[in-house]
Amino acid sequence: MxxxxxxxxxxxxxxxxxxxxxxxxxxxxxxxxxxxxxxxxxxxxxxxxxxxxxxxxxxxxxxxxxxxxxxxxxxxxxxxxxxxxxxxxxxxxxxxxxxxxxxxxxxxxxxxxxxxxxxxxxxxxxxxxxxxxAPWDPLDVYALACLYNLESVAVHAARATLALPLEQLCAHELHAVPAAAFQRLLAYRLRARDAAAGVAGLSRVSMATGAAWPGGKLFKRIEWLPRATYTFFACDCGAGGVECAVKLGSDVHMLSGRGYWRAYLERAEAALKEQPVGSVVREPALMVPAFKAAGDCYHCRHHIYEDLSEFVDCMAKEVDKAVAAVPLKF
Ligand SMILES: [Zn+2]
The missing domain is CATH 3.30.710.10 (Potassium Channel Kv1.1; Chain A)
Structure with missing residues (x-):
């Protein structure tokens, strides 16, 4: 009631x-x-x-x-x-x-x-x-915005719900979230999840054609970094690396990312599927294993904190940008 x-x-x-x-x-x-x-x-x-x-x-x-x-x-x-x-x-x-x-x-x-x-x-x-x-539950605010046709509030509140896992989403005060509005919110969350996870996620491509191919090699394309001189690209330590293309302006740098960096991306992708907000990729639980693994390499250990922190900040901004571009069908 x-x-x-x-x-x-x-x-x-x-x-x-x-x-x-x-x-x-x-x-x-x-x-x-x-x-x-x-x-x-x-x-x-x-x-x-x-x-x-x-x-x-x-x-x-x-x-x-x-x-x-x-x-x-x-x-x-x-x-x-x-x-x-x-x-x-x-x-x-x-x-x-x-x-x-x-x-x-x-x-x-x-x-x-x-x-x-x-x-x-x-x-x-x-x-x-x-x-x-407005310290209220975002789902309450979303429901209110849908009831009274406040589109900008609905978009704002729908985005705020992304910080909460689906099972924690509940309207505490309003119990009149129209079913159609709730369905639109769920569809929005799925699109936001895909957009956020896509920023961190690796893809599989055919190395012959460069096109996406499920049986192809793991690959990462990045177009949102200010430089390509990070230690996880420059060093050749460890196993499990991944090919990547880093676009800087009109130049594309073909590089190989270290295995610990790839493992970080995989953890970030999984976390973004649960919670599609940029700040998630800065979580220590995601970054610390990369710091530890890089510590085994004499070259990486001197640069990894600064380099991964800068990379992660850029990725967090890109995640927020990708999610902000996801439309809410109102
Ligand atoms: Zn190294």
């Missing part, structure tokens, strides 16, 4: 009748909020249309109730005071509150879309895109 909203309902400045207020919002919990037509009209096409309709004449009755004495039009709204407090604070003061839960944010977003309050929707969208303001 979805959690319920828990927006704070403190006394509000809008409950105080200012002389220049010209309309009253009557909330679902029967609070009267004194507001200004001009503000609502500018912010909302729904209110603008409503205020353009012929308004009932003031009652001029003999009642002594406070509302009747105000002589202002009353607009009933189906949200409670807490929701309208947030909306009005955002409209009047341009303050975006710190929402305690994504369900709180959802009820405000629901009202913003109902009344066509574009400014409110944009501010919430901005808050959801700011990681410091």
């Amino acid at each position: 979805e959690a319920t909203a828990s927006l704070p309902s403190a006394p509000s400045i809008f409950e105080i009748h200012e002389d220049d207020a010209d309309v009253i919002l009557n909330t679902s919990d029967d609070c009267k909020l004194f507001v200004h037509k001009l503000i609502l009209r500018k912010a909302s096409a729904v209110f603008a249309t409503m205020f353009d309709l012929p308004q009932p004449a003031p009652s001029h009755n003999t009642s002594t109730s406070f509302l009747d004495m105000c002589d202002l039009p009353v607009v009933p709204v189906s949200e409670d005071k807490a929701v309208w407090d947030v909306i009005l604070c955002m409209l009047y003061r341009h303050e975006t509150p710190s929402f305690a839960s994504i369900v709180d944010l959802k009820v405000v977003l629901e009202a913003a879309q109902k009344y066509d309050l574009e400014f409110i929707t944009q501010r919430i969208e901005h808050a959801l895109l700011c990681p410091l303001r």
Whole structure:
């Protein structure tokens, strides 16, 4: 069951009748909020249309109730005071509150879309895109973005889910992830996984034609390095090396990568299939075995830390670039 909203309902400045207020919002919990037509009209096409309709004449009755004495039009709204407090604070003061839960944010977003309050929707969208303001579960954010058609938020959140293994993906607060949206997310994760793993992965090619061939020789093509003078290319130690082509500008350098470097690439590829984010390739569990193996070679041991660290940084950036290029079908 979805959690319920828990927006704070403190006394509000809008409950105080200012002389220049010209309309009253009557909330679902029967609070009267004194507001200004001009503000609502500018912010909302729904209110603008409503205020353009012929308004009932003031009652001029003999009642002594406070509302009747105000002589202002009353607009009933189906949200409670807490929701309208947030909306009005955002409209009047341009303050975006710190929402305690994504369900709180959802009820405000629901009202913003109902009344066509574009400014409110944009501010919430901005808050959801700011990681410091949005500490929520990425799947919750993705679900919310799909429900309210916030494409940039959906893309951002889908990418954030990549840091979590599939079995840890769950929406903690929203339990209304539409099946089709979830399916699109899974398809996106598969494409992101392939793109990330492809940066580290070796391929098999026919050495005669250079074309991909399952029965061919292991080969690595790299087009994202600033140089080709790394010790794992320059040295000829150890076994299990792999042919590679390193493209620098318009030149292609045919090199042989050392066995410990190839083993690192294989570990990185496996890790990226689990978690397709660039930072994964810097994990000590992936790099330390390469440092240890290179330590057995007199030449490599002097250069491996600096060289592999630089290589790994370049690869992490390339992984993030490859994943960022994967489209989310929204
Ligand atoms: Zn060596």
